[in-house]
Amino acid sequence: MHQDKDKTDLKPVRAAQYVRMSTEHQQYSTANQDDVIQDYAAKRNFQIVKTYADEGKSGLSVSGRISLQKLIADVQNGAADYEAILVYDVSRWGRFQDADESAYYEYLCKRAGISVHYCAEQFENDGGPTSTIIKSVKRAMAGEYSRELSTKVFQGQCRLIELGYRQGGPAGFGLRRMLIDQSGEAKSKLARGEYKSLQTDRVILVKGPEQEIETVNRVYKRFVVDGQRERQIADQLNAEGTTTDLGRPWNRGTVRQLLTNEKYIGNNVYNRTSFKLKQRRVCNEPENWVRKDNAFEAVVSQELFYTAQGIIRERAKCYSDDEMITCLRLLLEQSPTLSAGLIDAADNTPTSSSYRTRFGSLIRAYRLAGYQPDRDYEYIEINQKLREMYPDLIGDVIARLGAAGASVTQDVDTDLLLINGEYSASMVLSRCRQTKSGSLRWMINVERKVAPDITILVRMDETNENVTDYYLLPIMDIQTPRLLLCESNGVYLDTYQFDSLDYFASLSERRKIEVAA
Template structure:
């Protein structure tokens, strides 16, 4: 039986026509749920219940991870909240059509905004009635969490797959660059056709590698390196020389200090395949990753620059910043900010009288820290990057202090060097987790605890951190036997079933680990 039929339990047959709007979204990862299919299902649902669809809002091919770019949903909410809506209910295919947000509260907020404006929401493909009953509320909460978890798991799988391809020597993203070309190869690495700019592979099993480009372009790349290393010319001088010769970049543009600098620092010219310089996972803000997070395969391609020459160029670039003190580097960045009004890695690299962005990264650890030191606040909030970095620095100290305290009580602790799992007294295992505080759009605090289902620790110790990541708020000792989910979201105040695991210190863990001597037992 069609699950949209009028025999559905709890469905309503209206005695008079009810005006409705339909909202449909085709997610990029769920092409089979096209907007046309959703619209057809909603029409059938409406037809069986005496509902008239007077408007349709459609977001074509839009990811459900963020509201950005979903103009139809924005228009729907605006129409409802400004009183422009000429309908009393909204038909949506299922709960996940609002979005696959990592914070399930964000998905719920859009439904709540509709209801507050007096417009009800009906989920036409769900097996429950959206009647605000406790059962429907629980089901929606579970489905919103599952929708977000699906996106997270998909992101992890996609990243792992991309990383494996990089390590095998395949090109994953971006243009080839001046002096190089992209080539199709099949699964046996047999060469096929060259990939021209704007073209994409059409066969799933085909891969892309980099090969040397035309001889004249390869020679120009060599000229750039020799002019920089052997003649001592700056990037700006080299750009001027190339432009005078009428040579353009691979994009057909004039050379600049920044484009020359990128040629001088990119490892693809010595045959290395390096990926994950930046992250944009789950549609969060793009961040610049530290070198230890890069995925690489050295010697994957045929080099067109001698490695010794390349290393000499890197040494020159790094030495330029070493001649400046920290304050001098920051002052140069401060002056650039006053001139430009904003900062980015590209803006820094294009500036003639300023060290490169890679030099700031090497000296100060991150561009964000440099921005903070000169009083510049980017339009986007990247504070979580520094908080995460701080948590990574705190974590080893927490583990070390915990181990030392257990041993001082007579307990025995061993640490698995590969995964950090603690085994206490050969009796039970413990996983320590630092949980960053995340703020919802409504201003509420949330802490997400992910359980390592691969290690199966007997107890997960979740340490809730303050919003700035500098202070410990409390501890949750979560036994595996009672935790049946892969992820747990904690609020400021939680239900009694969770609060029984909350403690102000790690003393309960130390009690479990403490060993009492025979003399103490007999006294």
């Protein structure tokens, strides 16, 4: 009788395990975590009946961590058929920037009668004062680790900028990217779509073909000496049959970019905008920019460049808010509709980008001028922002792949990435739309003609200012040319959801095949 009672007392406690891996720490692989948790369970008489796994997910927030969201949902709605949750350590639960957020999710479990155990920690999570203090410190340390890592990465990038190395992005018209080795010796020029494959290699900017250099100087002289406007210069370039570095016709905006970028006088400038720890993207003040003057050979003289900047600033100063709106009203008298193209084509009107900067959007400027479009064209403004973000995002993908040791080529016409000569990928940015009921939706059109092996879907947040997450969609699993995504899309699609592109970059890593004895 006594032995039977002992067996009843030793009945295993049903438990679930939560494991998370981010590629920044391969020693925290889900398999390693599982080994520690299984050992902990065996010693403490737990029976693991369910596993929640987030692979390739950042711990900065709960967004994108589908398994943790599912765990919390199961706990809250009573679907959890276990009494404990086993986690490797506090940092695997999350590197939340607010330690209270980590505590909140644990509290939800505790309130439902389910305890959380940190298997690799040196303290018992028993709710006592000692464990509470240690756990609070650990949570703060987990968040601080991400902040320190972000700072170290940023400092490393700044150091490379100050040494004169180019950090991503196309070279631009009249310039080319030159690959150099760790000793500073030139190796070869990189064509558009080509990127370095060795971590020790660096990239600098050098002068492009003589014909392009002459064109750049001619543009500056037409603007500074002849007093021509950007639109006039663009029309002349197009009439001459000259295209931009992307092979496209010139317009007012592309001429303005050529006239204002400091790389044409050899300066290396970085940190104009920043997006750290998944916070809001911000435009930094010039005093916070990181720069290296005279890093490259100049294409135009400093005198010509700074004279152009003075002219541009003087023109910008000439218009008050009321005067800018008056220009729109005068333009509206000549045309029944307004558009960015019409504004940019008008000689005596500020550029459409000036209106966006001054009033937040063209739509708001239209309303102040008394113009109400027949339909809501706000999506045009959003799409314009997404087009401006695209080069930075695709450049980030290429840089990540290069850091992982992959070779990458980019098709000039389609922007398709060929990785290691084995598989292809393309990127699509999807703006967030809100239904009348307040639900969020994202639409994606899959390019069947290009047919990439993997489509990187970038979902924007409600403000369409920042990236919220990524979907890595294999072409074989996409059955329709158009997908409509909701906030939650079920296991079939959300399996491909990731909080960052770390996992995608890790797919390109080469590993040696072990030779059998």
